[in-house]
Amino acid sequence: MSDIEDILAQLREGAEHPWRAVEQAKAEGRAVAGCVPYFFPLELVHAAGMHPIELWGGGSSTGAAGSYYPAFYCSLLFTLMERVLDGSYDDLDCVIVPTTCDGLRNLEENWKFARPDAAIIDVVQPTVRTTPEAHAYMVQQLHRVAERLETITGSRITERAMRTSIALYNRQRAALRRFSALAARHADSIAPCMRQAVFAAARSMAVERHTALVEQLDDALAALSVHEFPGIKVVLTGVLVDSPSLLVELEKNGIAVVGDLTISESARYSHDVPGRVDPFDSLAALWERVRGVSVALDPLKERGELLAALVRERGADGVVMCSVKFCEAEEFDVPVMKQQLEAQNIALLVLEMESQEVASEQAATRIQAFAEMLGDRSGTGFCAADSREGCARTHENG
Template identity: 25%
Template structure:
């Protein structure tokens, strides 16, 4: 498997089931202890932006719900989750919370739902203790349901997989930030996001090969920082490529905010996983302060010499929409140029969005604009 040869998601998960006797769990955004699932031979397949037409969900949820939660529900309602053995709902926001309850309490999917609370206080001893207990509780619930036994060796191996993936992704972001990775935005994020469904044993080689793609882009592209929830639809990244804008760093919920984890101590697997959660980059869904978020963005801009920040926002996403005004104001105060674009997932990119991004590219001096 190579970065240019990523398998189609459905075929891949069927192969995983047949070949490796893995159970497959559909996982809603955003953060969850993937290592616990791997250690029990369960493949997490994340549900962020499934390319399904919107229809049936209108009978269950009002129009002002974010596209991520709506599309996840739509995927289930349209019967595309038949091959999944259950769902995992991390507690990320109000919309995902209630969609989870609709699925678990009302839909009668015949599949089990598992839940995971993400503590909102990073400095709290109680939060750390609770997170660790939840890891054990989730592991126990999964073992019980899927008739698996606790295999400490597998847990340690899974932890190592996770650490190697974290290290590879850290390297990739570093190379990207230094303009030493000659790949398009589209290619970079498609490989990164392949981790949403690939087993680590398949994802690691893809990441390793991408790291080998060193060399700076010719002609040089204008670096920007991308903030928001996720880089979808892919056409948005293609647009940035066409405009010679290089996403040198991101502050995306489904990318760096949960994948670009600083290196941490090894040790007891549960302790190490707990520690990993509390080392994640700042995020409004976990109650980081706005000052922390401003500092992170400024740090990303500074370290990559980015010419501006693009906030790419999913409509009705409360955590992002609440942060935007103070973030934009603080960045402006520091002389950082910003663009706010709101766009639905997996829809055609509107002409208006394209024009605004083009104008921004021109303003920050991108060669192709």
């Protein structure tokens, strides 16, 4: 267990202190590119010899972004703009902004207005993703981004570098997919907060180091006997589940996370980049392969069915959706997803999160009620008070 704890500590440090990776990259003489969600291929940044860091906003809200966005914009957009205005992103050499929602479509211009010297690179990801025309357009967009990155670094992005980067990131995807499956079988070792940290660390750490740590963690978990978790098991979904207080609340109520279809976690790593002749062609194909998330057009509305399949595969008791408040794409998915899960007798808890980082008292109460309902349904005899006592001891021991 000491090896697992040591690896988890390194990954948690990477998740909690993302800008240390930026400082290290700068010290090594590498340029740093900030990548705004969602689904931009980081391989292209890596192949340019730059260090990519994903920008998900977060942190305190001062209200300064209110001069750029109305109050009903989602917290992700609001806090991204807050960090632009407070200078958090000033040291980045460039910022790549995909345009997959209305808020992101105007973030580029707002950023330029607030920071005229910033190098902002927009990427227009086609809404209709699966036609030959959409694919050709995405290839064109990636070539345009590559040209901008070459201007910033002063060096050409070679095919060999792109193939090397694609192989590295595919290896990371495989390691994280394996981790998700192993963590489901070892909920005693991987609490919800620690599971989230493993994925969150990938947003800032060098891909080589992160992948090596996750592969070591996978091997260590695989060597353990399977743990039969006695409490409630759930699958998460949403855009971002980064609230430590919410994840701790799950643990306090005897709930383990055994899988997810979350944009910032497993949905990002569900498919590899294919090995086609043209690496730009390969990277463009990744956007076409995204399934079951609100920010990618899904005429078939597969999300509920994909979640139901994951619930069955992992032996989960229900689904918890963390919806970013005022995110229209997420809100549109809820009725259909609820209907699909109800048809298969799968319980769904929808938590609307106004902040990415803080769970309200109402959310805590609803989590407790959800756990008790699932405990009654499964006949586990779950007791929230007993679980809280055990969790408190866990946190006291670090």
